[in-house]
Amino acid sequence: MNKAELTEYIKALDKESDAREGRxxxxxxxxxxxxxxxxxxxxxxxxxxxxxxxxxxxxDYGQELGVVYHLRSTKxxxxxxxxxxxxxxxxxHLDSVTDIWKTADFLEREVYDxxxxxxxxxxxxxxxxxxxxxxxxxxxxxxxDINIVTK
Amino acid sequence: MKKEEFRDxxxxxxxxxxxxxxxxxxxxDVINWxxxxxxxxxxxxTSCCGIEMMATGGARHDFARFGMEVYRAxxxxxxxxVVAGTIVNKMAPVLKRLYDQMSEPKYVVAMGACAISxxxxxxxxxxxxxxxxxxxxxxxxxxGCPPRPEALIYGMLQLQRKIxxxxxxxxxxxxxxxxxx
Amino acid sequence: MEEQVINSVINEEEEYIINxxxxxxxxxxxxxxxxSLKGETVKNVEPHIGYIHRGIEKMCESxxxxxxxxxxxRMDYLSAHINNEAVxxxxxxxxxxxxxxxxxxxxTIMAELTRIQSHQLFWGTWGMDLGGLxxxxxxxxxxxxxLDIFEExxxxxxxxxxxxxxxxxxxxxPNFQKRVKDxxxxxxxxxxxxxxxxxxxxxxxxxxxxxGRLSLEDAISYGITGPSGRASGFSCDIRKHExxxxxxxxxxxxxxxxxxxxxxxxxxxxxxxxxxxxxIEQLIDNIPEGPYAVKMKPVxxxxxxxxxxxxxxARGELGVYIVSDGNKNxxxxxxxxPNFVNLSVLNHIARDxxxxxxxxxxxxxxxxxxxxxx
Numbered sequence: 001m002n003k004a005e006l007t008e009y010i011k012a013l014d015k016e017s018d019a020r021e022g023r024x025x026x027x028x029x030x031x032x033x034x035x036x037x038x039x040x041x042x043x044x045x046x047x048x049x050x051x052x053x054x055x056x057x058x059x060d061y062g063q064e065l066g067v068v069y070h071l072r073s074t075k076x077x078x079x080x081x082x083x084x085x086x087x088x089x090x091x092x093h094l095d096s097v098t099d100i101w102k103t104a105d106f107l108e109r110e111v112y113d114x115x116x117x118x119x120x121x122x123x124x125x126x127x128x129x130x131x132x133x134x135x136x137x138x139x140x141x142x143x144x145d146i147n148i149v150t151k
Numbered sequence: 152m153k154k155e156e157f158r159d160x161x162x163x164x165x166x167x168x169x170x171x172x173x174x175x176x177x178x179x180d181v182i183n184w185x186x187x188x189x190x191x192x193x194x195x196x197t198s199c200c201g202i203e204m205m206a207t208g209g210a211r212h213d214f215a216r217f218g219m220e221v222y223r224a225x226x227x228x229x230x231x232x233v234v235a236g237t238i239v240n241k242m243a244p245v246l247k248r249l250y251d252q253m254s255e256p257k258y259v260v261a262m263g264a265c266a267i268s269x270x271x272x273x274x275x276x277x278x279x280x281x282x283x284x285x286x287x288x289x290x291x292x293x294x295g296c297p298p299r300p301e302a303l304i305y306g307m308l309q310l311q312r313k314i315x316x317x318x319x320x321x322x323x324x325x326x327x328x329x330x331x332x
Numbered sequence: 333m334e335e336q337v338i339n340s341v342i343n344e345e346e347e348y349i350i351n352x353x354x355x356x357x358x359x360x361x362x363x364x365x366x367x368s369l370k371g372e373t374v375k376n377v378e379p380h381i382g383y384i385h386r387g388i389e390k391m392c393e394s395x396x397x398x399x400x401x402x403x404x405x406r407m408d409y410l411s412a413h414i415n416n417e418a419v420x421x422x423x424x425x426x427x428x429x430x431x432x433x434x435x436x437x438x439x440t441i442m443a444e445l446t447r448i449q450s451h452q453l454f455w456g457t458w459g460m461d462l463g464g465l466x467x468x469x470x471x472x473x474x475x476x477x478x479l480d481i482f483e484e485x486x487x488x489x490x491x492x493x494x495x496x497x498x499x500x501x502x503x504x505x506p507n508f509q510k511r512v513k514d515x516x517x518x519x520x521x522x523x524x525x526x527x528x529x530x531x532x533x534x535x536x537x538x539x540x541x542x543x544g545r546l547s548l549e550d551a552i553s554y555g556i557t558g559p560s561g562r563a564s565g566f567s568c569d570i571r572k573h574e575x576x577x578x579x580x581x582x583x584x585x586x587x588x589x590x591x592x593x594x595x596x597x598x599x600x601x602x603x604x605x606x607x608x609x610x611x612i613e614q615l616i617d618n619i620p621e622g623p624y625a626v627k628m629k630p631v632x633x634x635x636x637x638x639x640x641x642x643x644x645x646a647r648g649e650l651g652v653y654i655v656s657d658g659n660k661n662x663x664x665x666x667x668x669x670p671n672f673v674n675l676s677v678l679n680h681i682a683r684d685x686x687x688x689x690x691x692x693x694x695x696x697x698x699x700x701x702x703x704x705x706x
Contacts, residue, residue, distance in 0.1 A: 055668040103555035129382035209472030
């Protein structure tokens with residue numbers, strides 16, 4: 001499917017999410033509560049069949065924290081971007097998609113380690129690169145006076 | 152490089168302690184000759200400099216002709232540790248533990264810009280140790296990013312020259328310095 | 333006395349845990365594996381990483397786009413050219429610059445030489461891990477010829493920052509074409525030696541055939557790309573699906589097997605070396621004339637938005653995701669590294685094999701640890 005058809009199909013599939021054509025890929029913004037349901041639907045649906053989760057990126061939007069999923073379908077060849085954000089900076093929670101794509105195991109651990117976003121129902125959420133007491137370096141308000149020079 | 156041409160290396164000259172008596176000098180020479188010609192390195196490579204260290208051990212720039220015949224996997228059996236690659240905060244206690252497990256006499260060569268001073272990761276990195284000398288005492292620094300195999304061989308030859316100038320008194324003093332750290 | 337003997341027999345059934353620590357001759361870098369064993373059978377492998385985590389993604393937020401090239405070199409240092417190409421393509425696509433043909437062809441030739449050089453190192457070090465020390469010397473001897481070519485043109489052997497946004501740093505050396513053609517002629521004669529040493533060897537085949545099988549569904553679900561995924565039948569070669577640079581004008585086959593065990597991951601890399609030589613031969617004689625770099629502004633500012641570029645490195649799909657807010661430093665840079673994803677499948681495929689097979693399986697996935705930790 002090309003980008004226009006894909007946008008229409010997803011709008012028809014899930015009325016509450018916001019699908020639009022970006023510069024490169026079709027982008028779908030979804031609320032955290034509906035994330036897991038949408039992920040299951042786009043994996044199981046025969047026309048869409050997004051079975052390859054390429055990348056999970058954690059983002060700090062300034063006021064909110066969010067995640068960006070890049071997905072691809074090995075059968076049809078189309079690609080999709082799913083975004084989700086939460087305004088809670090003290091204790092952010094999102095649903096884990098480890099039961100849908102097994103690669104999310106390590107990728108979500110990395111997002112937790114560097115940004116502090118917790119994923120519910122993750123089989124083993126531990127810090128990956130850094131120690132337990134380290135802060136969350138990729139946040140924009142991470143302060144390290146010794147090492148990082150801010151202009 | 153001829154032995155005389157090392158003369159303008161001032162720091163090496165300063166290493167030479169004033170003499171001991173004749174019998175001990177000859178024993179010193181023999182011991183130092185044995186030690187410098189059979190330095191066995193430890194297999195320790197964290198990142199890109201490790202590949203250049205392996206290439207130095209390859210067939211073209213052969214390391215074994217200078218005495219670095221085998222790489223020992225266990226620190227208890229190794230003489231020299233060539234720190235090749237970046238050291239980060241998580242790896243620093245591991246490196247210190249490996250260094251403590253090595254038995255005297257032991258030497259350290261800091262290879263590459265990352266081991267000397269943090270290298271390209273000096274600015275704005277939150278978890279890189281800026282130079283391995285914060286953790287263990289270094290004998291020879293080999294600059295480069297990564298240093299060519301010929302540069303590493305030059306660095307090891309400098310280490311051999313340094314070993315040649317040791318005598319029993321200075322060795323004992325150095326061993327005492329190592330254990331107190 | 334007899335009660336003590338019976339007690340010790342019962343304790344044999346318990347699991348015990350050993351540590352293949354960060355400093356280990358066969359982990360190819362600083363990877364720590366905590367292995368649970370029952371006897372000699374592996375029950376669980378847990379990788380602990382972070383021993384070379386340098387914070388590259390955070391550093392990229394405070395430097396310019398041209399300076400990111402020097403950091404991407406040092407991530408997966410065995411595909412240095414291809415890593416640089418990914419960032420350059422992302423920046424050029426965002427600024428919508430048209431790249432002349434000469435640059436595309438030279439970038440492709442350099443990328444394929446990098447791929448051959450990386451597989452030669454894989455062959456050398458993996459053969460050494462399995463016990464054949466000769467492989468190490470053969471692999472490194474032949475790799476030196478490619479490093480000489482890099483040194484003459486780019487200035488450095490391994491960490492080359494040759495691609496830059498807008499083209500190349502310098503033009504190719506006049507000797508370049510002749511040296512590459514000599515290398516290909518030499519290597520085509522030498523590659524059968526590699527097969528004689530390892531591929532037909534009885535000990536090697538016993539150690540690798542049927543070990544560490546990865547099925548196609550698991551390869552897609554775990555996201556394993558590169559030769560490891562293609563050996564399981566996962567058709568994921570970006571050079572075929574979404575060609576970039578000069579890959580749309582060369583003919584080559586994507587190397588796919590369906591068995592997915594260690595032996596076929598090895599065979600996939602050997603065959604890829606032959607395909608790379610075919611690609612270079614098609615391009616080396618007709619390098620088009622033209623400029624070697626497009627004139628760019630000294631300060632690069634990408635328009636606001638998000639850009640994702642993927643390339644095929646020697647180990648899988650590298651993705652560069654740049655989020656820009658219009659300034660001269662990027663807002664967020666994320667590298668989707670192939671080795672990070674390939675590591676996560678080690679636990680799944682090494683279960684119920686012996687501990688000696690763990691070395692063979694871990695080596696066949698061809699991991700470069702600084703790329704995992706970035």
